[in-house]
Amino acid sequence: MLKITDLTKRYGNGELVLKGLNFEIEGPGLTAIIGSSGAGKSTLLRCINRLVEPTSGRIVVDGVDVTTLRGRRLRHSRRAIGMIFQGFNLIDRLSVMENVLSGRLGYVSFAQALTRRYPQDDVDRAFSLLERVGLQDYVNKRADTLSGGQRQRVGVVRALMQEPKILLADEPTASLDPKTSQQIMSLTRELSDELSLPVLVNIHNVHQAKEFSDRVVGLRYGTIIFDGTAAELDDDALDRIYEGTAGRGEQGEEPVDDMAIDTRGVAPS
Amino acid sequence: MSTPRPRRTWRKPPAIANPVLRYSVFVLVFAYLYWAIASLPFNWDRIVQGLPRAVRIFGSAFPPEFARSQLMISGFTESIQMAIIATLVGVAISIPVAIMAARTISPRPVYLLGRGIIILARSFHPVIVAIIFVKAVGFGALAGILTLVLYSLGFVGKLLAEAIEEVDYGQIEAIRASGAGFLKILVYAVFPQILPRQVGLSIYQLDSNLRASAVVGVVGAGGIGGTLMNAFRRFDYDFAFAILIVLIGIILVSEGISGRIRRGIA
Amino acid sequence: MTRARDASGVSEPYRWQRYTTAERLGRFLIYLASAAIVFWALRTLDIFWPWVWSAPAEIADLFGRMTPPDLRRGDAILRAMIETIHIATLATALSLLIALPTAYIAAQNTTPNSVTLWIGRFILVATRSVNTIIWALLFVAIFGPGVLAGILAIAFRSIGFTAKLMAEAIEEIDRKPVEAVTAAGGDKGKVLLYGIVPQVLPTFFAVTILRWDINIRESTVLGLVGAGGIGMILQGAIDTFQWQTAATVLIAILIVVIAGEVVSSALRKRVL
Numbered sequence: 001m002l003k004i005t006d007l008t009k010r011y012g013n014g015e016l017v018l019k020g021l022n023f024e025i026e027g028p029g030l031t032a033i034i035g036s037s038g039a040g041k042s043t044l045l046r047c048i049n050r051l052v053e054p055t056s057g058r059i060v061v062d063g064v065d066v067t068t069l070r071g072r073r074l075r076h077s078r079r080a081i082g083m084i085f086q087g088f089n090l091i092d093r094l095s096v097m098e099n100v101l102s103g104r105l106g107y108v109s110f111a112q113a114l115t116r117r118y119p120q121d122d123v124d125r126a127f128s129l130l131e132r133v134g135l136q137d138y139v140n141k142r143a144d145t146l147s148g149g150q151r152q153r154v155g156v157v158r159a160l161m162q163e164p165k166i167l168l169a170d171e172p173t174a175s176l177d178p179k180t181s182q183q184i185m186s187l188t189r190e191l192s193d194e195l196s197l198p199v200l201v202n203i204h205n206v207h208q209a210k211e212f213s214d215r216v217v218g219l220r221y222g223t224i225i226f227d228g229t230a231a232e233l234d235d236d237a238l239d240r241i242y243e244g245t246a247g248r249g250e251q252g253e254e255p256v257d258d259m260a261i262d263t264r265g266v267a268p269s
Numbered sequence: 270m271s272t273p274r275p276r277r278t279w280r281k282p283p284a285i286a287n288p289v290l291r292y293s294v295f296v297l298v299f300a301y302l303y304w305a306i307a308s309l310p311f312n313w314d315r316i317v318q319g320l321p322r323a324v325r326i327f328g329s330a331f332p333p334e335f336a337r338s339q340l341m342i343s344g345f346t347e348s349i350q351m352a353i354i355a356t357l358v359g360v361a362i363s364i365p366v367a368i369m370a371a372r373t374i375s376p377r378p379v380y381l382l383g384r385g386i387i388i389l390a391r392s393f394h395p396v397i398v399a400i401i402f403v404k405a406v407g408f409g410a411l412a413g414i415l416t417l418v419l420y421s422l423g424f425v426g427k428l429l430a431e432a433i434e435e436v437d438y439g440q441i442e443a444i445r446a447s448g449a450g451f452l453k454i455l456v457y458a459v460f461p462q463i464l465p466r467q468v469g470l471s472i473y474q475l476d477s478n479l480r481a482s483a484v485v486g487v488v489g490a491g492g493i494g495g496t497l498m499n500a501f502r503r504f505d506y507d508f509a510f511a512i513l514i515v516l517i518g519i520i521l522v523s524e525g526i527s528g529r530i531r532r533g534i535a
Numbered sequence: 536m537t538r539a540r541d542a543s544g545v546s547e548p549y550r551w552q553r554y555t556t557a558e559r560l561g562r563f564l565i566y567l568a569s570a571a572i573v574f575w576a577l578r579t580l581d582i583f584w585p586w587v588w589s590a591p592a593e594i595a596d597l598f599g600r601m602t603p604p605d606l607r608r609g610d611a612i613l614r615a616m617i618e619t620i621h622i623a624t625l626a627t628a629l630s631l632l633i634a635l636p637t638a639y640i641a642a643q644n645t646t647p648n649s650v651t652l653w654i655g656r657f658i659l660v661a662t663r664s665v666n667t668i669i670w671a672l673l674f675v676a677i678f679g680p681g682v683l684a685g686i687l688a689i690a691f692r693s694i695g696f697t698a699k700l701m702a703e704a705i706e707e708i709d710r711k712p713v714e715a716v717t718a719a720g721g722d723k724g725k726v727l728l729y730g731i732v733p734q735v736l737p738t739f740f741a742v743t744i745l746r747w748d749i750n751i752r753e754s755t756v757l758g759l760v761g762a763g764g765i766g767m768i769l770q771g772a773i774d775t776f777q778w779q780t781a782a783t784v785l786i787a788i789l790i791v792v793i794a795g796e797v798v799s800s801a802l803r804k805r806v807l
Binding site: 301302305306308309310311312315316318319322323326346347349350351353354357388389392393394396397400401402404405406407409410411414415480481483484487488491497498501506513516517520521 | 572573575576577579580581582583586587589590593594596597617618621622624625628660661664665666668669672673676677678679680681682683752753755756759760763766769770773785788789792793
């Protein structure tokens with residue numbers, strides 16, 4: 001599904017941000033990437049859909065080497081890779097529906113995009129996904145009138161509209177309060193299972209990583225130093241991932257995590 | 270008991286700490302003023318006649334003469350029409366130019382070309398542009414419209430390019446991640462973000478074009494400016510003042526309307 | 536828009552439109568009105584259409600006649616350019632002398648009474664609404680052609696602009712320092728000096744620099760109505776069809792205006 005070989009990235013003439021990463025995702029399931037700020041998590045995700053240009057190495061998504069694609073072929077490969085963002089990155093002034101349909105931009109013609117005349121199948125899919133995440137009553141609301149949790153659900157739906165083969169999520173809950181954050185993570189988990197979709201999540205919150213993922217990849221200064229199941233991620237492994245760095249992700253936020261655990265079981269509407 | 274303390278003095282520290290620099294700034298300013306005033310060719314004889322002349326001019330200007338209202342109405346109508354057409358065309362052209370001139374989304378050579386066009390359009394006062402167009406395409410409204418188009422292009426283009434450079438890049442990134450190409454990114458991620466700015470600028474520009482359309486006529490590019498210029502030339506000061514009063518009135522009204530609309534959309 | 540189910544419970548296909556019907560109608564009416572205005576303008580405007588179609592060729596031809604620029608009158612152009620900058624600078628300085636008291640009486644929180652407020656407002660509106668070139672026509676009529684008319688024209692036009700921005704700055708000041716100075720027993724002058732001036736000083740510098748930059752551009756046109764500066768040479772060259780000299784003048788204006796912009800943005804960074 002996704003195979004990354006010897007991936008490196010350097011911005012300008014700076015230091016290497018990614019130092020020769022190798023890893024592979026075979027089938028569905030949720031993989032969490034943890035590591036302190038500056039470990040290269042965001043860069044790694046953005047290399048996969050080439051929002052950031054890798055310096056060297058190879059990335060193969062669904063059998064296609066995306067590292068050298070250009071123009072139309074690159075855009076087509078991006079269709080197969082959905083992405084959810086930390087700051088939601090919705091188009092504030094457009095409606096929820098327009099935001100959701102913008103997930104189809106890689107498929108429709110420019111004229112269709114301009115006039116908002118999307119194929120009926122796309123509209124159907126948009127409505128059923130919006131119903132799935134409980135936003136059916138917000139179809140024509142402007143995106144900037146929504147709450148954080150609602151906006152991120154729009155972000156999730158937009159990514160799923162692409163009919164992706166793999167979903168990338170870059171700190172999807174970092175801008176949300178603990179309760180909503182928990183809801184979005186469990187929604188992501190459920191959708192991953194329902195759609196048999198491999199999901200790759202950058203996450204700062206170790207508790208959530210352990211709770212929701214099948215597999216955890218620990219990144220430290222651009223190198224993978226842990227790769228195993230959530231159960232294998234013990235204190236020792238965490239120390240190695242976070243030792244001497246800016247601090248173990250959410251450790252300073254223990255109360256927040258307690259709260260998150262307290263509200264566990266709050267199902268997304 | 271205690272020994273008297275030495276008296277401490279305080280003065281506000283000067284804005285320029287270095288005294289040499291401080292006084293040389295003073296000297297330079299005065300030297301400049303002296304040089305500028307001394308080198309300019311003032312015609313003092315003519316100037317001293319100014320006061321009685323001013324009295325005569327203002328005397329003949331009152332009461333303002335509104336009898337030739339037909340001439341005035343046709344002049345103002347032409348100015349307003351020129352302003353409307355020029356705004357429409359100018360804003361339409363300024364959009365692609367602004368996209369070219371936005372550093373964040375255009376490749377460098379295109380960016381430089383776009384900036385160059387905007388700098389060129391902005392550097393010349395509309396009146397100067399107007400004389401050139403009058404010579405190129407003849408007297409009348411066409412020269413005025415071309416002038417105002419260029420004027421709008423410079424102003425709207427510059428501010429729109431800045432607005433595009435300031436858009437939230439996350440939204441562009443999200444649309445790009447869905448596999449959209451350049452045009453779709455423009456339509457979905459850039460235009461919605463600059464739309465309020467664009468509408469506000471267009472309305473502001475309509476207002477500015479109306480003001481400018483009144484002066485390009487001074488050099489023969491149509492509109493009320495020509496009528497005003499002729500009135501001055503023929504020493505018809507009463508008619509000239511009538512035109513000025515109406516002009517100020519129209520400018521105030523249009524400023525009020527455009528301000529209200531812009532506040533409405535903001 | 537929404538999913539509709541009929542009685543049998545079979546769901547109809549989802550439908551979604553960008554705007555509701557009423558919104559569409561509203562938009563259509565706005566477009567229609569705009570189109571009507573443009574149509575009216577184009578129909579009644581005195582445009583000789585053959586000239587429109589030949590305009591690009593004419594403009595190209597004019598540029599052809601302008602190249603190469605003729606540098607023989609470089610000396611005179613340089614002198615006129617310096618004169619133009621002098622006019623802009625002196626006019627900016629002169630306008631400040633009048634604009635500051637005007638701003639003081641045109642700001643609601645400092646003006647002595649409602650009569651002075653209206654006098655202040657009148658000066659703002661009257662000076663700002665009359666374009667530089669029209670002021671120049673007037674002053675040329677009074678003082679005769681020459682730089683004095685130019686300086687006064689630029690200065691008068693600047694008064695309204697500068698005073699309006701300064702008055703707004705005064706109206707937006709923080710009241711607390713004013714209160715503090717008043718509480719300490721300060722009279723009006725002291726309140727002005729300690730409570731108001733320090734707060735509006737940055738705006739003052741910013742507005743002055745901005746207006747100076749604008750004035751350089753404005754003073755290039757004064758000569759067209761006989762009020763001094765580079766415009767005189769431009770007008771002369773155009774009247775005698777010396778297009779290559781006119782081109783040199785235009786290039787000189789371009790250089791000075793861009794230099795003025797660079798200088799003013801550098802100054803702005805220094806003082807702010």
